Amino acid sequence: MGIFDRLLGRGKEIRCAVCGRVWKVPAKIDKEPKVIISVPRPDLPSGQCPICNSVYCQGCATLGKGGFFYMCPKCNEQLILTHEISSILSKHTRPYTPK
Ligand SMILES: [Zn+2]
Numbered sequence: 001m002g003i004f005d006r007l008l009g010r011g012k013e014i015r016c017a018v019c020g021r022v023w024k025v026p027a028k029i030d031k032e033p034k035v036i037i038s039v040p041r042p043d044l045p046s047g048q049c050p051i052c053n054s055v056y057c058q059g060c061a062t063l064g065k066g067g068f069f070y071m072c073p074k075c076n077e078q079l080i081l082t083h084e085i086s087s088i089l090s091k092h093t094r095p096y097t098p099k
């Protein structure tokens with residue numbers, strides 16, 4: 001990880017525009033984006049703003065009406081779930097297993 005990966009052009013990263021948290025985009029991108037709505041997790045990205053192209057973590061994005069989607073705090077626009085963000089979410093979200 002780090003400078004060598006960047007020099008080799010591996011491991012694209014996405015960064016939260018507010019707090020600077022960085023996520024590595026998995027090499028395998030999901031073909032079909034899955035929308036995962038759960039408890040807000042600031043350690044995961046929420047989406048990308050279609051206007052300013054900023055990405056926000058779930059802690060920095062504004063929660064929309066009803067809490068079913070996230071909004072851009074700057075543009076007040078609904079964030080979209082790109083394939084890259086969807087892949088990060090599915091990589092970090094484990095299926096719910098009841099105890
Ligand atoms: Zn953030």
Ligand SMILES: [Zn+2]
Nearest residue numbers: 049052072075
């Ligand atoms: Zn925006």
